[in-house]
Amino acid sequence: xxxxxxxxxxxxxxxxxxxxxxxxxxxxxxxxxxxxxxxxxxxxxxxxxxxxxxxxxxxxxxxxxxxxxxxxxxxxxxxxxxxxxxxxxxxxxxxxxxxxxxxxxxxxxxxxxxxxxxxxxxxxxxxxxxxxxxxxxxxxxxxxxxxxxxxxxxxxxxxxxxxxxxxxxxxxxxxxxxxxxxxxxxxxxxxxxxxxxxxxxxxxxxxxxxxxxxxxxxxxxxxxxxxxxxxxxxxxxxxxxxxxxxxxxxxxxxxxxxxxxxxxxxxxxxxxxxxxxxxxxxxxxxxxxxxxxxxxxxxxxxxxxxxxxxxxxxxxxxxxxxxxxxxxxxxxxxxxxxxxxxxxxxxxxxxxxxxxxxxxxxxxxxxxxxxxxxxxx
Amino acid sequence: xxxxxxxxxxxxxxxxxxxxxxxxxxxxxxxxxxxxxxxxxxxxxxxxxxxxxxxxxxxxxxxxxxxxxxxxxxxxxxxxxxxxxxxxxxxxxxxxxxxxxxxxxxxxxxxxxxxxxxxxxxxxxxxxxxxxxxxxxxxxxxxxxxxxxxxxxxxxxxxxxxxxxxxxxxxxxxxxxxxxxxxxxxxxxxxxxxxxxxxxxxxxxxxxxxxxxxxxxxxxxxxxxxxxxxxxxxxxxxxxxxxxxxxxxxxxxxxxxxxxxxxxxxxxxxxxxxxxxxxxxxxxxxxxxxxxxxxxxxxxxxxxxxxxxxxxxxxxxxxxxxxxxxxxxxxxxxxxxxxxxxxxxxxxxxxxxxxxxxxxxxxxxxxxxxxxxxxxxxxxxxxxxxxxxxxxxxxxxxxxxxxxxxxxxxxxxxxxxxxxxxxxxxxxxxxxxxxxx
Numbered sequence: 069x070x071x072x073x074x075x076x077x078x079x080x081x082x083x084x085x086x087x088x089x090x091x092x093x094x095x096x097x098x099x100x101x102x103x104x105x106x107x108x109x110x111x112x113x114x115x116x117x118x119x120x121x122x123x124x125x126x127x128x129x130x131x132x133x134x135x136x137x138x139x140x141x142x143x144x145x146x147x148x149x150x151x152x153x154x155x156x157x158x159x160x161x162x163x164x165x166x167x168x169x170x171x172x173x174x175x176x177x178x179x180x181x182x183x184x185x186x187x188x189x190x191x192x193x194x195x196x197x198x199x200x201x202x203x204x205x206x207x208x209x210x211x212x213x214x215x216x217x218x219x220x221x222x223x224x225x226x227x228x229x230x231x232x233x234x235x236x237x238x239x240x241x242x243x244x245x246x247x248x249x250x251x252x253x254x255x256x257x258x259x260x261x262x263x264x265x266x267x268x269x270x271x272x273x274x275x276x277x278x279x280x281x282x283x284x285x286x287x288x289x290x291x292x293x294x295x296x297x298x299x300x301x302x303x304x305x306x307x308x309x310x311x312x313x314x315x316x317x318x319x320x321x322x323x324x325x326x327x328x329x330x331x332x333x334x335x336x337x338x339x340x341x342x343x344x345x346x347x348x349x350x351x352x353x354x355x356x357x358x359x360x361x362x363x364x365x366x367x368x369x370x371x372x373x374x375x376x377x378x379x380x381x382x383x384x385x386x387x388x389x390x391x392x393x394x395x396x397x398x399x400x401x402x403x404x405x406x407x408x409x410x411x412x413x414x415x416x417x418x419x420x421x422x423x424x425x426x427x428x429x430x431x432x433x434x435x436x437x438x439x440x441x442x443x444x445x
Numbered sequence: 446x447x448x449x450x451x452x453x454x455x456x457x458x459x460x461x462x463x464x465x466x467x468x469x470x471x472x473x474x475x476x477x478x479x480x481x482x483x484x485x486x487x488x489x490x491x492x493x494x495x496x497x498x499x500x501x502x503x504x505x506x507x508x509x510x511x512x513x514x515x516x517x518x519x520x521x522x523x524x525x526x527x528x529x530x531x532x533x534x535x536x537x538x539x540x541x542x543x544x545x546x547x548x549x550x551x552x553x554x555x556x557x558x559x560x561x562x563x564x565x566x567x568x569x570x571x572x573x574x575x576x577x578x579x580x581x582x583x584x585x586x587x588x589x590x591x592x593x594x595x596x597x598x599x600x601x602x603x604x605x606x607x608x609x610x611x612x613x614x615x616x617x618x619x620x621x622x623x624x625x626x627x628x629x630x631x632x633x634x635x636x637x638x639x640x641x642x643x644x645x646x647x648x649x650x651x652x653x654x655x656x657x658x659x660x661x662x663x664x665x666x667x668x669x670x671x672x673x674x675x676x677x678x679x680x681x682x683x684x685x686x687x688x689x690x691x692x693x694x695x696x697x698x699x700x701x702x703x704x705x706x707x708x709x710x711x712x713x714x715x716x717x718x719x720x721x722x723x724x725x726x727x728x729x730x731x732x733x734x735x736x737x738x739x740x741x742x743x744x745x746x747x748x749x750x751x752x753x754x755x756x757x758x759x760x761x762x763x764x765x766x767x768x769x770x771x772x773x774x775x776x777x778x779x780x781x782x783x784x785x786x787x788x789x790x791x792x793x794x795x796x797x798x799x800x801x802x803x804x805x806x807x808x809x810x811x812x813x814x815x816x817x818x819x820x821x822x823x824x825x826x827x828x829x830x831x832x833x834x835x836x837x838x839x840x841x842x843x844x845x846x847x848x849x850x851x852x853x854x855x856x857x858x859x860x861x862x863x864x865x866x867x868x869x870x871x872x873x874x875x876x877x878x879x880x881x882x
Contacts, residue, residue, distance in 0.1 A: 071732050072693040073725070082693070091523060098746075112684035117522050121515070122547035129508075129515025129544075133488075136506060136516070137523035155509045182746065243767055244725070245739040246732050249693070286486050286504045287524040293498075295507040304454075304499060353765040428768045 072247050076214040076240035077144075079247065080170055081106030083218035084142050088257055089168070090116035091139040093130040095123055095149060098182040099238040100172040103144035124149040128156040128167070135165050136294050138285030140222055144170035147189050148179055150196065157231055158197040159296045161319070164229040164272070164281060166260055168221045171233055172241040175426045184426030185238035187349050187400040191407070193233045194378045201316070202323045204232040205378040206332065208240060209352040212247045216254060217375060220332065223258040227329075228322055229280050235377060237400070239350040239428055265290040272315070273301035279322035323379045331381030334373045335388065341368035344392040345438055346385075346409055348374045351400050351429050358434035367439050380408045389413050396421065396438050400429060446476045449485070454499045461645075463613035463638035464493055464560055468500050470613070471530070471558070474622035475503075478528075485528045486520055488513040490541070492567045493640075494534035494560040511541025514548045517555045525677050528626060529554070535561045538596055539574035545633075549603030552630045553676035558622070559596055559633065562640035563651070570643030581647035597664040600633035606671040607632035608664040624666060630675050635664075700852055702734035703843035707760040710844065711772040711789065713782030714753045714831060716744065720782070722857065723831030724755030726866075727838075730845055730853025731759040739767045743785070752781035759844055774842060776834040777801040779827075800837050802830060815841065815882055822880075823872045832866045836873035841882060847874070 074082070081103050084092070092107040094100070104120065111118040117134070121127030124145055131141040145153065150171050160167050171193060175184035189196075193205050204224050208214045214236060221232040263269055263282035269290040272281045281301075286292045293303030299315070300306040323330065334352075336359060347355045352373035359371045372388060374381070389395055389409075395418045397406040406420040421437045423429055450472050458464045475485060485503040489495045491510035498505035504527075506516050513531040521529045538545055538559060548555065564582055565571040572580070572588035575596065582588050600608045607628040611618045613636050625632035639651050710727065714720040721742050728738040736759045745751040756769045771794050777783050783790075783805060790808040793799075801807055803818035815837060819825040825833045832854075839850040854866050 071696045071698075073696065073728055073732060073738070074693065091519070093519070106690075109687075109690040112680075113687040113689045115684075117680070117684075119518075119522070122543050125512065126515045126518075126544055126547065129512050130519035130522075132508070133506065133516035133519025133521075134523040135519075137520050137527075139523050141519075156512070159508055183743070239741075239767065243739055243741050244728070245764065245767075246696075246728070246737045285524075286506060286520060287483075287527045289483055291482055291502060291504055293505045293507075295505070296509055297507060303505070350767075353767065357765040428766070430768055430770065431766050432770075 072249055073244060074211050074247055075102070075242055075244040076208065076211045076236055077102040077172065077242065078106050079211040079214035080144070080218045080234065080236070081110060083215040084168065084222065085110050085114070085116070087140065087219045087222035089140045089142050089222065091131065091134040091141040092117070092143065093119040093121050093127040094144050095121050095127045097146045097149045099174055099241050100144045100146045100149070100170065102242070103170055103172070124152040125156065128153045128169070131167050132156060132160060132165050135167055136286045136292070140166070140226065142168040142170065144172065146172050146174045147176045147192070150189060150192065154196050155198070157203070158199060160231040161197055161201050161203060162199060163294055163296055165294070166225040166229050167231050168218070168225050169231055169233050170236060172236045172238060174238050175424065181426050183238065185350065185400065185428070186424050186426065187235070187237055187351070187404075188424055190235065190377060190399070190401060190404040193235060201319045202379050204228070204230060204323065204330065204376070205235050206232065207235040207348040207375055207377050209350060209373060210240060211243070211245050212249070212252060213375070214240060215247070215249060216252045217332070219254045223255060224329065226258045226260040227280070229260060229283065230323065235349065237350050267291070270301040271303040272299060274318065279318060279325065330376055330379055331384045332375035333381065333384065334375070336371040338363065338368050338370050341370040342393040343369045343438060344389065344395050345369060345371045345398060345434070346374065346395060347398045348377060348405065349400065351398055354429055354431045355398060355434055357431040358438065361431060361435050362439055365439065369438055377405060380412070382412055385409065385412045386414075389416050392416060394419065398422070398429060398434055398437070400424060446479050448472060449475050449482055449501045449503055451500055451502050456500060457496065458493065459642040461641040462493075463562070463636070466613040467558070467560060467618070467636050467638070468497065470618040471622055472501070473619035474626060477619065477623050478626060480528055485530065488517045488520070488529065488531045490533055490537045492534045492536050492565065493562075494532050494537070497532040511537040511539070512544065513537065514541065514544040514555065514557065518548065518551070518553055521553055521555055522677055522680065530556045530558060530626070532558045532560065535559070535563060535573040535575040536565050538594075542574075545599070546603045548631055549600050549605040549633070551676045552604065552606055552673060554629055555631055556625050557631070557633045559635040560638055561596060561635050562638040562644060564640055564644045566640045566643045570640070570647075580644070582644070596633065596635045601664065601668050601671065604671050605633045605668060606630035606673065607667050609634045609666055610664045611636050613638050628667065630672070694856065696729065696732040696856065698733060698735040700734035700846075700849045702731070702736050702761060703846065704736070704759065705761055707758060707762065707764070708774070708844045709769040709772040710757045710759070710774040710776070711769055711786065712755040712757070712776045712831065712834070713778060713786055715779035715781040716749050716751055716753050717828055718753060718779060719828060719831050720753040720755045723835055724757050726832065726853040726857045727757050727759075727835055727845065728853070729856035730849040733852035733856070734849045736761055737764050739764050741767060752785040754782050754785055771797070773797055774838065774844065775799045776838070777805050777807050778830040778834055780805055783807055798842055800834050823876050825869055825872060829865065829869045832869050833873055836870040837877070840874065840877045
């Protein structure tokens with residue numbers, strides 16, 4: 069056991085550097101600012117770059133430039149900053165620029181409450197881009213998870229060449245706790261796959277059996293074209309319907325077909341249970357405690373804590389939900405991820421308990437909601 | 446030297462459009478400088494100027510309206526050896542104004558080429574930030590009400606170290622671009638063009654006015670008062686001087702914990718009392734005894750005034766829920782903190798321990814209360830109450846003992862702060878010996 073006393077934000081910063089991030093840019097915003105603070109201490113002395121942009125648009129823009137130069141990059145913000153980043157998130161999706169975007173969520177809407185937690189940006193992260201193409205969203209439950217999922221986020225960003233969100237929350241980012249980092253299982257570090265630097269490099273060409281184009285950095289020997297506009301394999305603007313179509317299909321399919329690497333979760337299944345709690349983020353912690361109390365009271369219940377929210381792990385959810393007679397989705401918002409569960413659950417009824425008032429959902433509340441006898445009807 | 450023009454991408458500009466001249470001039474400049482395509486990146490945005498990157502065999506990054514300088518900044522810092530040329534129109538200069546100002550202030554070695562044609566050509570001739578007030582545009586009367594922006598004056602004021610204004614047909618344009626590219630710092634080169642597609646017809650005098658400018662170039666190169674260290678050079682120099690960040694502090698388990706269940710402690714204080722530090726000392730102490738911990742804090746954004754509340758959970762088991770509804774211990778050290786958590790006292794457990802400062806009022810309760818006049822009885826000042834209250838806790842509650850407390854102090858504090866904390870702890874411990882509870 070090697071215990072450390074860290075908060076979620078420090079865990080993310082440290083894990084990013086461990087994962088090979090050498091470029092960070094951000095704009096101060098509570099409760100994400102301390103990620104910037106940590107990166108500023110970590111990167112420059114190690115030869116990396118940490119910048120404070122003039123706003124969030126610039127911060128993520130710096131990152132996209134540096135990512136195209138071949139760096140592993142990260143930015144961190146909260147809801148109001150994420151709103152400003154939207155156009156560049158669309159750019160990163162459509163033009164396949166790897167980037168990790170940390171969203172330490174705070175109570176919204178709008179400027180909301182800077183120092184109160186919430187999970188109010190879940191659908192916003194998924195859909196806050198023009199074009200509506202998929203992104204990856206990972207949701208940590210605690211500081212240890214922040215460390216592990218940041219490592220994972222960089223791997224996924226490199227592998228799929230797309231933005232990867234870490235859906236943290238003030239209640240994780242600024243809660244300092246004992247973490248046994250030695251017990252975390254981290255996979256191998258993945259680097260984006262590079263093309264041979266031929267002079268006729270096609271920046272968006274994919275081989276027949278590949279879903280992600282091979283990368284070359286701007287500034288290397290072979291000329292590289294990057295564009296935010298609809299493009300063919302050569303990176304020039306195109307209006308060719310077939311080229312655009314196949315590119316859209318590929319951007320959809322590359323994440324849809326990601327398989328096991330895209331369905332991180334923790335399942336605590338109790339045999340014979342008819343009720344399944346589905347939750348994510350910091351609420352997963354209260355749910356674990358609630359499940360223990362419910363079982364102690366003789367209520368059989370299972371718990372699924374999702375760590376990958378997007379792409380929605382549909383097959384996993386479909387398979388698990390089929391074992392149950394009732395699904396209860398608990399989330400720190402007014403009902404967002406429940407929309408995904410409802411469309412997958414088929415005939416299994418789905419209940420939602422959501423609240424967004426700056427206070428954690430307590431185990432007592434979950435016991436009450438889930439243990440309600442009338443639910444069984 | 447070989448041309449960098451892309452023979453597969455001929456120019457597509459309207460007949461008579463000045464942009465075509467600038468394309469040629471930029472190529473001549475790059476040739477004069479003997480730059481090959483892979484040493485150059487052209488960064489563009491939206492509008493007619495946004496087509497620029499396609500005309501060259503260089504690296505290219507085409508992005509969102511007004512944002513080229515943001516990508517250029519990331520690229521240049523990541524690859525300082527690249528020649529980075531950002532191209533924007535007057536539209537981009539308006540929508541991306543914050544990045545223009547910031548880039549001028551930064552002085553990173555990027556060359557900004559501004560193709561100013563005084564209107565939004567691509568969307569139908571609306572007014573831009575540089576449109577003259579008397580011009581006829583498709584924005585109706587709106588441009589009559591807004592003063593046009595002089596990009597060169599703006600750049601000079603904001604700190605650009607090289608500023609030049611040219612006409613597209615000038616022989617000097619290529620030389621000017623070449624000088625701007627050679628300049629080691631942020632350069633802004635504005636070319637005044639006439640948009641034949643959208644602007645010239647409604648504003649026939651525009652061409653003549655432009656000619657008049659020709660003999661009055663206001664800006665033509667290095668701005669001596671803005672000459673200074675290039676940002677990237679400065680960044681790398683200062684970065685190399687920064688001390689390496691310390692690795693995580695690993696906590697050695699060398700004490701024994703005396704609790705076998707979760708224990709929740711609430712520290713209620715005020716700004717300036719180092720409540721968070723006290724909470725962290727408690728956490729380090731608990732970890733030194735092999736316990737798991739969580740710590741949350743609550744304080745207003747004006748950090749020097751108001752409440753400061755710290756919530757700590759210690760447990761031999763993994764801690765899941767981090768909230769505290771019914772604490773096992775309350776340290777009531779300032780009225781602001783007590784007021785903030787008044788509701789906690791309403792449902793307080795009967796076996797809760799409250800350690801309170803004599804001058805702090807708390808709602809009535811049946812709990813065990815230890816009251817201390819920190820100043821009178823122990824000579825401890827207001828700001829040291831947090832540490833003092835922990836010292837009290839270490840004398841009376843199993844969650845913390847003297848050895849754990851000492852470990853916590855050594856993990857969290859250094860030098861003078863540590864010495865002061867040890868003195869405070871000593872005073873409390875002597876007081877307890879004389880006044881057993």
